[in-house]
Amino acid sequence: MHITAQAGPVSARLQAKGRWWRDAAGIALIASCGAAGYWLFPDNLALLTRIVAVALLVLSMDLVVGYCGVATLGQAALFGAGAYAAGIACVNGVTEPMTLIAIGALSGIVAGLVMGAVMLRAHGLAQLVLSIAIVQLFHEAANKASAYTGGSDGLAGLMVSPLFGIFEFDLWGRTAYLLGIVLLLLVFVVLKFVVASPFGMLCRGIKQDPVRIRAMGSFVFPVLLKMFAISGAVAGTGGALAAISTQVVGLDSVSFELSANALVMLVLGGLGTLYGALIGTVIFMGFEHVVSAINPFHWMTMVGALLIAVVLAAPGGLGSLVDKVSASRGGKA
Amino acid sequence: MQTILSIAIDALAFGMVLFIICIGLSLTMGLMRVVNLAHGAFAMIAGYIASYVARDLGLGYAAAILLAVFGTIVIAIPLERFLYRRIYGSPELIQVLMTIGLTFCVIGITNYFFGPTLKTIPLPHALSQPVDVGFRTIAAHRLFVIACGAVVAGGLWYLIERTSFGIKLRATVDNAAMSDALGVRTQVVYAVSFAIAVGLAAFGGVVGAEFLPIEPYYALRYMVTFLVVVSVGGAGSIPGALIACLVLGLVDTTGRYLMPAFGNFFFYAAVIVIVCLFPRGFLGRAQ
Numbered sequence: 049m050h051i052t053a054q055a056g057p058v059s060a061r062l063q064a065k066g067r068w069w070r071d072a073a074g075i076a077l078i079a080s081c082g083a084a085g086y087w088l089f090p091d092n093l094a095l096l097t098r099i100v101a102v103a104l105l106v107l108s109m110d111l112v113v114g115y116c117g118v119a120t121l122g123q124a125a126l127f128g129a130g131a132y133a134a135g136i137a138c139v140n141g142v143t144e145p146m147t148l149i150a151i152g153a154l155s156g157i158v159a160g161l162v163m164g165a166v167m168l169r170a171h172g173l174a175q176l177v178l179s180i181a182i183v184q185l186f187h188e189a190a191n192k193a194s195a196y197t198g199g200s201d202g203l204a205g206l207m208v209s210p211l212f213g214i215f216e217f218d219l220w221g222r223t224a225y226l227l228g229i230v231l232l233l234l235v236f237v238v239l240k241f242v243v244a245s246p247f248g249m250l251c252r253g254i255k256q257d258p259v260r261i262r263a264m265g266s267f268v269f270p271v272l273l274k275m276f277a278i279s280g281a282v283a284g285t286g287g288a289l290a291a292i293s294t295q296v297v298g299l300d301s302v303s304f305e306l307s308a309n310a311l312v313m314l315v316l317g318g319l320g321t322l323y324g325a326l327i328g329t330v331i332f333m334g335f336e337h338v339v340s341a342i343n344p345f346h347w348m349t350m351v352g353a354l355l356i357a358v359v360l361a362a363p364g365g366l367g368s369l370v371d372k373v374s375a376s377r378g379g380k381a
Numbered sequence: 382m383q384t385i386l387s388i389a390i391d392a393l394a395f396g397m398v399l400f401i402i403c404i405g406l407s408l409t410m411g412l413m414r415v416v417n418l419a420h421g422a423f424a425m426i427a428g429y430i431a432s433y434v435a436r437d438l439g440l441g442y443a444a445a446i447l448l449a450v451f452g453t454i455v456i457a458i459p460l461e462r463f464l465y466r467r468i469y470g471s472p473e474l475i476q477v478l479m480t481i482g483l484t485f486c487v488i489g490i491t492n493y494f495f496g497p498t499l500k501t502i503p504l505p506h507a508l509s510q511p512v513d514v515g516f517r518t519i520a521a522h523r524l525f526v527i528a529c530g531a532v533v534a535g536g537l538w539y540l541i542e543r544t545s546f547g548i549k550l551r552a553t554v555d556n557a558a559m560s561d562a563l564g565v566r567t568q569v570v571y572a573v574s575f576a577i578a579v580g581l582a583a584f585g586g587v588v589g590a591e592f593l594p595i596e597p598y599y600a601l602r603y604m605v606t607f608l609v610v611v612s613v614g615g616a617g618s619i620p621g622a623l624i625a626c627l628v629l630g631l632v633d634t635t636g637r638y639l640m641p642a643f644g645n646f647f648f649y650a651a652v653i654v655i656v657c658l659f660p661r662g663f664l665g666r667a668q
Contacts, residue, residue: 119474166653170660173416173473177612178656180605181649188646304605308481315478349489355482359475360467 071240074323075233082229086222093221095337097293100228103329104235104286105306106313107322108279113311114320115243116275117255121307122163122179123283125186128302129159130284135203135297136196143209145227149288156284157277159186164276168269179307186302202298206291224293231289235282239322242278251275252320312351316358386517388638389631394523396630397530398589403610404537404622405578405585411617412554412574415465416473418480421600421607422487423579424586427453428595429491431587432500442505446587453583454576461575469571484600492597500595502587522591529588533581537619550574554617606648613655615662624663628655 085096109123133155134148142148167178190197197203210223242248250271253261258268291297300306309332317328332351340347406420431449434440440448464483468476508525511518541547552560553570561567586595593603614625629648636647655663 113474119477121477166657169657173410173612173616174656174660174662176416176473176477177609178653181609181652181656184605184645184649185653188643188649192643192646305601312478312481315474319474346489346493348485349493352482352485352487352489355478355485356464359479359482360464 075237075240078236078326079229079233082232086225086229093225094293095333097221097225097228098290099329099333100225100232101286101290101293102310102313102333103232103326104289105283106310106317106325106329107235107239108281108283108286109310109314110319110322110325111239111243111275111279111282113314114325115248115251115255116272118167118272119176120167120179121176121304121311122167122181122183123279123310124302124304124306125163125183126156126159126280126283127287127290127306128186128190129280130156130287131291131297131301132190132197132203132287133284134288134291135206138206138208138291139203143207145208145292146212148208148292149231149285152284152288152291153281154284156280156282156287158280159284160276160278160280161273163280164273168272168276180304183302183304183307187299187304190299190302197297200299202296204296206295206297208292208295221293224289228289228293231285235285236322236326239282243322247271247274312355316354383517384638388635390519390523391638392631392634393627394526395592395634396627397527398585398592399606399610399630400530400623400626401533401585401588402582403585403607403614403626404533404619405581406607407611407614407616407618407622408574408578408581410611411615412550413469413571415469416476416480416608417465417578418477418604418608419483419487419600420578420582421602421604422484423453423457423582424589424593424603425491425595425597425599426456426487427583427586428502428590428599429495429500431502431590432595435502436500442502442508445502446584449587450580450583454580457579458572458576461572465575484604488597488600495597497597502590502595504591526588526591529584533584534619534623541619546570546573609649609652611662613652613659613662615659615664618662618664621662621664 082100086093089096105123105127108126109120112118112120112123130152134152137151138148142151163179163182166182167175170178191199193199194201243251250261250266254268254271262268287301290301313328313332314325315328316332317326318324335350336347339350402420402424406417409415409417409420427449430452431445434448435442435445460483464479468479504522508522510521512521512524541550549560549565549570552563552565553567557567586593586599593599610625610629611622613629614623615621629651632651633645633648636643640647
């Protein structure tokens with residue numbers, strides 16, 4: 049940062065241009081990976097759609113954990129809020145998919161505001177505990193309000209009408225997958241702008257030193273609350289996508305386990321980079337699909353060992369490992 | 382009146398079980414500043430050892446408790462040496478992740494060896510009978526658990542406030558570098574207090590098996606409960622943990638008796654209210 053500031057406007061502009069190209073290449077890469085998934089695994093599109101939905105959840109968690117430094121284990125509350133809102137709306141006759149996604153995102157925002165307003169009162173460990181308590185309360189509420197949510201049986205029977213009135217949601221999940229990939233790309237581009245904006249910079253500043261930011265004259269609480277709302281919108285979109293693609297909303301979409309897994313994926317990929325969130329999700333869920341098919345308990349042992357290894361060997365996540373390797377190569381060249 | 386009394390006895394016994402297990406976690410978090418989410422996993426390991434000793438080897442309840450506590454400490458010492466020592470002083474998120482990873486491993490391995498079924502620890506004859514206390518009868522096991530909790534609370538208070546080890550412990554908590562310079566072997570203090578914490582978890586896991594049944598998901602299912610209790614009480618404070626356990630035990634037991642349909646609802650609602658009112662827990666230190 050210092051170096052760019054000192055080197056003057058010309059090189060800064062050049063660097064900004066370089067970054068723009070890098071982002072464009074990254075987005076193109078995500079799009080081509082999505083297309084490759086569509087052509088290579090036509091029988092596993094349901095799983096791929098699930099990965100896309102969870103990737104949205106992990107992205108939303110990255111906004112809060114990676115960019116604001118607020119440790120949370122309750123992000124699934126926002127995901128579940130989106131999923132249940134979309135599901136309930138769908139059962140009650142709103143079947144247009146884009147409207148359902150918007151409903152999911154909106155209720156995610158509302159849940160994010162509630163969660164942020166409660167969580168931001170505390171700090172450190174108490175904050176983590178509050179986030180757990182909130183997701184458990186959401187879970188109990190969804191379980192008890194079985195008249196609306198189906199309780200532990202799940203909310204089934206979502207009949208979504210064709211996308212834009214043309215594309216039917218078929219048995220193979222092609223439409224759902226393509227919808228998911230397009231949504232993911234849109235969200236990713238928007239988030240790239242958000243985290244590069246002055247607002248995103250302010251969030252990173254708060255992560256590093258909230259006292260100093262306060263001394264500079266910014267209010268910390270509203271900024272973080274705004275980030276919680278954005279994060280809620282992203283997580284709610286993911287939840288609505290999951291509801292539309294599987295046509296079922298289960299209690300597991302608002303569980304502590306899902307939050308913990310999302311955090312694991314995020315840390316696996318690397319905190320504070322949007323790419324890390326995507327990489328972590330794909331690797332984790334890909335592994336899970338292969339290993340848990342053999343024995344679900346071996347899967348737990350493996351995730352545990354993987355977590356310990358990541359913490360001890362690469363605390364910055366796999367994304368940082370790539371950076372480190374490329375940096376050392378660049379240093380040698 | 383009868384209902385209120387039986388709720389009170391059950392709440393007290395449940396609170397004491399929580400206390401025995403959580404006070405160890407409170408020590409680790411307040412003293413070593415390690416968020417040890419694998420604490421419940423140690424209680425679970427102890428439960429499995431006790432069940433094996435009491436059911437398969439046919440030894441008595443006392444032997445089961447002793448062997449379980451020692452066995453768990455023996456398992457925990459290499460973990461402290463090779464894993465925990467690397468995360469002392471790391472950010473909370475790192476500690477949470479590593480200890481969750483450890484918990485997952487323990488669950489997977491336990492299930493591989495012992496299977497997913499519930500394990501029971503048979504109670505001796507004297508503890509499985511009701512005891513007549515004059516105006517009514519109470520299950521002897523409840524009284525035993527309450528007595529154990531009281532003994533643990535008193536013993537820990539004595540250890541920390543009245544012995545030379547306690548003085549070193551408090552000095553290390555307040556300023557590790559300074560007490561190191563003054564000749565306190567802080568590494569040893571850390572190792573011993575970690576062993577005490579694990580031993581308490583093991584003891585609580587065996588004694589409380591009636592309340593928190595032993596099965597492979599034990600470590601994950603009650604992890605959140607233990608963490609919540611500690612942060613409500615204030616990490617590192619014995620009276621704080623005691624108050625938190627009794628209050629949350631009362632809320633949870635009352636909720637389950639009077640409105641069983643709502644499950645954990647009251648527990649977590651109480652937690653949110655308490656944490657919002659006391660962000661550092663009941664008797665937590667200022668940071």
